[in-house]
Amino acid sequence: MKCFLYFRDKSKSKQSKSAPELKNQNKSDTSSASRTTKSAGSMASPRSIPELYREKGQDLRVFSLPELRDATNGFNRLLKIGEGGFGNVYKGTISPADGQGNPTVVAIKKLNQQGFQGHKEWLAEVQFLSVVSHPNLVKLLGYCSVDGERGIQRLLVYEYMPNKSLENHLFNRTMSTLPWKMRLQIILGAAEGLAYLHEGLEIQVIYRDFKSSNVLLDENFNPKLSDFGLAREGPTGDHTHVSTAVVGTQGYAAPEYIETGHLTVKSDIWSFGVVLYEILTGRRTVERNRPQSEQKLLDWVKQFPADGKRFSMIIDPRLRDQYSLVAARRVAMLANSCLNKNPKDRPTMREVVESLKKAIQESEDGNPSDRNRPESSHSNMANSDRRKDKMGATGTSTSKKKIPPMLQPTKRSIVV
Known part of the structure; x- marks a missing residue:
């Protein structure tokens, strides 16, 4: 992208x-432009x-x-x-x-x-x-x-990170399917990394380029955020934002940042919400080879509300019902809160971390009963809908093998 x-x-x-x-930094593109000089006798900046x-x-x-x-x-x-x-x-x-x-x-x-x-x-x-x-x-x-x-x-x-990136494992169809619980563990680790940047340092750091290709995986599939070339210091003093040139990756940048150049940690929260839906669906944020109504991920998932009967139709079909529907609904609702148009209404990363921990606990406690739930018919409906896509006009299958959507992985902006 x-x-x-x-x-x-x-x-x-x-x-x-x-x-x-x-040296010679452009003031319009650094957080120093938004710093406040505190009066004498006040707490040091x-x-x-x-x-x-x-x-x-x-x-x-x-x-x-x-x-x-x-x-x-x-x-x-x-x-x-x-x-x-x-x-x-x-x-x-x-x-x-x-x-x-x-x-x-x-x-x-x-x-x-x-x-x-x-x-x-x-x-x-x-x-x-x-x-x-x-x-x-x-x-x-x-x-x-x-x-x-x-x-x-x-x-x-x-x-060295031997297991490449989250993007590789979500979208490269030649690789084995990333299991549901591992997806949650990976995104939880990424959330904890962002929470540290937002709240765990002497200063606030805005990552500004959160996306699945920048979540790298070590030999044990532990996630680590990479690529800090676009990171910026957060606002200080009475300032509410940092003003910068608009940079980032299409499909992940928060709308208010694109429109105004005003950058806050809530911009990272929006990007995180996009990746949550990538994990749920196994789809990229933009896929031009799909029907018009499905090309933009965030527009497509709106048709399947987290509390609706058709919600399971958006879940990555490669998971084959090996996931907790209760936890998946929680993750979708969390994603929706991260994607709130009003940045002030988005959660903090600490709140995101706690919600993901609950989703993991629900997956561990409830997955077997989920598979026998009445809602499993929704998944059957999704599978039926996918089968129809493979049927010809006569209603007979045009292929004996299930053919997943083949996508050419896009080049990452920077990959370790």
Whole structure:
């Protein structure tokens, strides 16, 4: 999916061996524009991300370009595991800084020198990820910054996430179906990561790019949020929002942010609601190969209210009734609250976390009885409706095998 706006920012420094700094920031696109200077004698203002970064940024490892070239066998195409607006991502192996111990498998992002997202987002990732620390946020191990005759070289080194992204498992039909309870556990972890950004730091962080492709999965399918290039500090003092250029991914950005450029944590809540419906339905936010009435996910699901008899018709058919209808209704109602047109009426991420925990408990307690419930006829109705889609004009099946909707996965903006 394409972003609304891209920008480039050329650096004139040579070799960076110390923690990089943001310089000459555009005030219209930073949270500093919304900061309030407090009067003398009042409580000190929260420290900004750059201020916190100066404390913690020295913990990051600074890699040389030859080190990372060797780690990826010369950025071999066979080791490429992702690509996006930032550039390509490679699987690599690095040795410990002291030369002692076993090599570590990592993911290495390499800035596309002809790209549009560029240096500014690279700096944002370095600064934000050096400050935050949470089990559901991807860990940045280090970076490389070199300016030479061949242009700038900007790279980031992350922990390796072997199970790719939530997007892969929801929409790639060649992969096994992600079970219902695992979907809930993954989205709960993502919610806890967002709650930490919104409420668990000295300052408030607005993630601004929550989507299924940015929820990465480790070897145990534990979720971690990645890609902090668009993250911004939240408003402080008497300010209610941060004013920024409108950036993000189509289908996930909150409508009030698109219309006004006013950014708050409630913008993240909207995006979270979109992903909740992706988890429920197994559909992307936009699918152009479907009938007109079904192309936009949020418009389509409105036809099947969470408390209605036809609700089960939106549930991902690959789950094959192996889910709790009670919990699914709760998740849909939670999604609807996140997608409230009035941002003030959307829940906080802490409230989202508590609701998801209840849904998981309902799935554990009620799933067997759900399968024998009278409402199961609604699922049969959904299955019948799907069978009709495979019937010809004579009412006979046109295929002996069930053919799921085949979708070409779109490229992620940045994937680790």
